[in-house]
Amino acid sequence: MSSRQSDRREFLKRGAALAGGLGLAAAKPASAQLPDPEGMIVGTDDLVAYGKRSRFEDSKRIPHGGRHSPDAFGLDFHIAAPLQESVGVITPSSLHYVGTTRGSYVPDIDPAKHRLMIHGLVDRELVFTMEELRRFPSVTRLHFIECAGNRSRSSHTTVQETHGMTSCAEWTGVLLSTLLEEAGVQDGGEWIVAEGVEEVKGASTIPVNKAMDDCILCYGMNGEAVRPQQGYPLRLLVPGFEGIFNVKWLRRIKVVDQYYMTYNDYGHLTQDPATAALGYQIGPKSVITFPSGSQRLPEPGFYEISGLAWSGGGKVARVEISTDGGRSWQDADIRGEPQPMAHTRFSMNWTWDGNECELQSRCTDELGQVQPSRAQVAAFWNQPPDQPVRVKGQDNSIQPWRIDSDGNVHNAII
Amino acid sequence: MRSFRFAGLLLLAVGVCAQAQSPTYGLGRAPTAEEVAAWDIAISPDGKELPAGSGTVAEGEELYVQKTCFVCHGLNGTGATAPRLIKRDVGEVDDPWDYGRVLPIRSPYATTVWDYINRGMPLGMEGTLTPDEVYSIVAYLLFLNDVIEEDMVLDQDSLPNIEMPNRNNFARVPDWFPGQPRLEGYPY
Numbered sequence: 001m002s003s004r005q006s007d008r009r010e011f012l013k014r015g016a017a018l019a020g021g022l023g024l025a026a027a028k029p030a031s032a033q034l035p036d037p038e039g040m041i042v043g044t045d046d047l048v049a050y051g052k053r054s055r056f057e058d059s060k061r062i063p064h065g066g067r068h069s070p071d072a073f074g075l076d077f078h079i080a081a082p083l084q085e086s087v088g089v090i091t092p093s094s095l096h097y098v099g100t101t102r103g104s105y106v107p108d109i110d111p112a113k114h115r116l117m118i119h120g121l122v123d124r125e126l127v128f129t130m131e132e133l134r135r136f137p138s139v140t141r142l143h144f145i146e147c148a149g150n151r152s153r154s155s156h157t158t159v160q161e162t163h164g165m166t167s168c169a170e171w172t173g174v175l176l177s178t179l180l181e182e183a184g185v186q187d188g189g190e191w192i193v194a195e196g197v198e199e200v201k202g203a204s205t206i207p208v209n210k211a212m213d214d215c216i217l218c219y220g221m222n223g224e225a226v227r228p229q230q231g232y233p234l235r236l237l238v239p240g241f242e243g244i245f246n247v248k249w250l251r252r253i254k255v256v257d258q259y260y261m262t263y264n265d266y267g268h269l270t271q272d273p274a275t276a277a278l279g280y281q282i283g284p285k286s287v288i289t290f291p292s293g294s295q296r297l298p299e300p301g302f303y304e305i306s307g308l309a310w311s312g313g314g315k316v317a318r319v320e321i322s323t324d325g326g327r328s329w330q331d332a333d334i335r336g337e338p339q340p341m342a343h344t345r346f347s348m349n350w351t352w353d354g355n356e357c358e359l360q361s362r363c364t365d366e367l368g369q370v371q372p373s374r375a376q377v378a379a380f381w382n383q384p385p386d387q388p389v390r391v392k393g394q395d396n397s398i399q400p401w402r403i404d405s406d407g408n409v410h411n412a413i414i
Numbered sequence: 415m416r417s418f419r420f421a422g423l424l425l426l427a428v429g430v431c432a433q434a435q436s437p438t439y440g441l442g443r444a445p446t447a448e449e450v451a452a453w454d455i456a457i458s459p460d461g462k463e464l465p466a467g468s469g470t471v472a473e474g475e476e477l478y479v480q481k482t483c484f485v486c487h488g489l490n491g492t493g494a495t496a497p498r499l500i501k502r503d504v505g506e507v508d509d510p511w512d513y514g515r516v517l518p519i520r521s522p523y524a525t526t527v528w529d530y531i532n533r534g535m536p537l538g539m540e541g542t543l544t545p546d547e548v549y550s551i552v553a554y555l556l557f558l559n560d561v562i563e564e565d566m567v568l569d570q571d572s573l574p575n576i577e578m579p580n581r582n583n584f585a586r587v588p589d590w591f592p593g594q595p596r597l598e599g600y601p602y
Contacts, residue, residue: 200533266517
């Protein structure tokens with residue numbers, strides 16, 4: 001409870017006492033339907049203007065990957081979303097994961113001064129104000145973003161650590177294709193370089209086919225302006241591609257004739273063509289968020305298993321759940337209508353008999369790509385069985401959770 | 415027959431019109447040449463965006479200290495709070511990739527090194543280096559990594575032509591089309 005709230009309560013109580021016990025606030029309600037005044041949240045101008053969650057809710061983000069955030073320089077690094085407490089498919093903006101190409105300051109941009117420039121191999125070079133961008137026909141779509149570093153390790157204990165570098169929001173903005181058509185892409189314009197305005201001016205090279213397909217220049221996120229950590233006032237969304245492509249604080253799109261090999265591109269690429277391909281469009285993936293690592297089932301009995309599934313290849317077509325470590329599988333219920341490149345909530349009714357068991361989930365997307373077990377990945381690439389499995393590119397392998405007979409849930413990745 | 419031919423001509427004319435598209439919404443304005451130049455900082459592998467200027471290894475060695483690079487990256491680029499800028503001490507290797515993830519040795523193009531230092535360093539004072547200074551510092555770092563000779567002068571012509579050891583040692587990203595699986599033949 002904030003001290004301001006308690007001061008106000010004291011004041012109310014004293015006022016009521018002075019009024020000779022006539023004040024409603026001090027009187028015990030005659031009927032149990034009225035809450036005790038102590039149990040009320042006293043309205044403040046702050047709460048009227050911009051609400052906040054209950055003080056009993058403490059779901060929060062954590063720095064990811066062992067590097068403190070903010071660091072000694074005040075730079076934000078990777079921050080993971082608390083998927084273990086998530087419900088539905090939308091990550092609240094305050095809890096959306098944050099990724100940066102390197103530690104980065106969050107720029108404090110006045111939208112009235114922000115500009116987007118489109119230039120390069122176009123018929124008409126153009127500069128837009130934010131006001132002008134908002135005048136274009138807009139789209140509103142659900143999309144996940146996921147960081148290439150979203151990789152489960154045996155040392156991770158919670159789903160926030162294993163999978164928290166992905167989130168899903170409702171994004172609003174102008175299709176990039178609308179603006180590229182307005183500018184007129186010239187022959188030979190095969191790629192775009194998208195660039196931010198932050199101190200390191202992060203830039204990524206993106207194929208023009210993707211730019212013309214479904215990329216969005218977003219000014220809106222979950223019903224309000226994009227948050228600063230997500231690129232306020234303008235961020236590029238490249239649905240289904242790895243996080244690094246979704247350039248924040250976007251100020252420039254250059255249409256170019258070749259792959260530019262920016263620092264971001266360079267850091268992302270490898271020698272192996274298979275790894276390069278698998279680190280581009282994200283594969284079919286899912287994870288059970290309840291019950292998940294470090295949670296505890298208090299007793300045998302009924303539970304709803306629930307989780308999130310997604311794919312960079314389109315819509316989630318099917319999710320299966322195994323409660324016996326992958327030996328047998330049952331179809332999970334898909335909640336709502338799956339959207340392309342969006343988190344999709346799945347669930348299954350389940351009665352836990354109190355014995356040790358292992359839960360897994362497996363996603364199949366509309367392209368027919370199936371989420372693999374780590375053993376399947378190792379077998380596909382002929383990796384030596386006595387060594388830890390290396391999943392090439394984006395890790396979309398199945399996440400196993402072991403439930404001990406005392407109800408404690410553990411990460412069962414080997 | 416004739417009317418067919420006429421229809422064909424008409425289609426052709428419509429096609430030409432559709433190609434030379436005019437803007438639909440008419441929003442935004444054209445940037446000035448100065449505005450484009452000020453923001454056009456991404457350097458392609460062929461170096462066409464590189465500004466005029468030049469630099470030498472000797473100048474770069476001084477600037478590396480003067481511009482505080484050594485504070486974070488260590489004297490001679492051996493690394494400190496920030497990553498090392500000199501290849502790993504692994505002797506002669508068959509595969510230059512084994513020198514480690516160190517930009518001035520791993521990068522397939524010297525342009526990427528120039529571009530990153532120009533846009534992002536020194537951390538906290540980005541954008542303060544002149545083109546001459548960036549050319550010099552890149553020359554110094556490439557010399558430290560045995561990529562160029564000590565007497566080489568870097569400028570907009572010579573820099574893109576430097577044969578980095580990993581020039582042909584980076585995988586290309588696949589062509590991308592809507593509805594395409596991640597990797598042909600990979601079921602996952």
